[in-house]
């Protein structure tokens with residue numbers, strides 16, 4: 150197996166922490182903030198993406214990780230002394246696949262869509278890998294993972310063997326712009342094959358080239374199944390539908406009517422294509438390219454919806470946007486509470502990491518009170534098992550949802 154000489158540990162540049170700043174590492178938190186660093190040692194200055202060794206103020210080994218400029222200065226790869234080479238990547242990827250296999254997500258009949266690597270949740274901070282049939286879509290969120298992308302791709306091929314036909318790299322918008330990496334999206338291996346992947350027996354076109362994230366929102370799989378369970382005989386409104394995941398499940402669940410709304414015309418094309426794949430010619434569905442708020446002011450049907458899904462984009466990308474984000478969630482949910490039929494069910498989500506569970510509940514409950522509706526919680530939802538949360542990195546929890554019964 151190939152081993153890059155720059156990764157041999159005795160040659161690694163070193164980062165020495167300030168006194169007392171090793172505590173969070175001793176609790177296995179995988180991030181080191183720039184303020185914790187006292188100085189660096191090595192023959193040359195640090196380059197963004199370097200694999201570095203981290204030492205305490207009294208020179209004790211703590212961890213190895215990827216360094217880059219920014220408030221999160223190091224993302225920890227390991228708390229042991231070991232080589233960061235292709236074997237390392239291979240073991241971590243194999244471990245991630247084993248988790249998915251053991252919980253019945255990978256290699257399941259009718260389902261070849263899942264997240265294989267979820268960053269810190271799989272002890273690979275800064276890396277996301279999603280599997281769509283025979284194509285893996287890889288996304289780097291750190292410069293270090295970008296630097297290692299070819300080794301990682303090679304490791305992925307070793308783990309999957311014949312099962313995998315292509316690896317697409319999609320990091321143009323997820324890497325720090327200032328690092329000037331000249332990154333481009335493109336295939337690291339193989340080429341575009343079949344773009345249809347399956348989730349719980351339903352077919353979806355996955356646009357890894359131009360789609361959001363890696364092409365599909367895999368994180369809503371379990372929540373879509375719940376929509377299917379409640380859809381029978383209902384009039385369903387799927388707001389912020391993107392590829393129409395929730396809509397397709399609602400159709401299979403026996404909805405009387407399904408309306409999908411997204412401000413992006415491209416998304417509406419995708420919904421229509423996915424509907425055609427699964428329910429060709431079924432006129433229970435219609436899609437609308439329109440702003441959510443405008444649509445809710447003047448819905449196209451007279452009798453109200455009795456199952457509404459609100460899955461908006463992250464209203465707060467950072468903590469400083471929290472206040473405005475909460476107002477946004479309140480306003481949006483109030484509109485849904487105003488329009489939903491008595492006995493209706495509201496699925497409402499937030500994927501903003503900066504908005505925690507309590508904030509989100511407060512926003513939604515305020516909205517219910519504003520609309521003067523009596524509301525009960527049926528389910529509290531979250532991200533699925535292939536988006537695991539490392540308990541030493543609670544920041545990894547981001548998706549929250551409530552299923553509400555509205556009197």
Ligand code: SAH
Nearest residue numbers: 366389390391394411412413440441460462
């Ligand atoms: N529910 C989707 C994912 C939603 S992503 C799924 O299960 O796959 C958020 C979507 O909201 C994006 O497709 C984006 O185009 C859309 N969007 C953003 N702002 C909007 C607005 N003001 N009105 C309607 N749609 C909007």
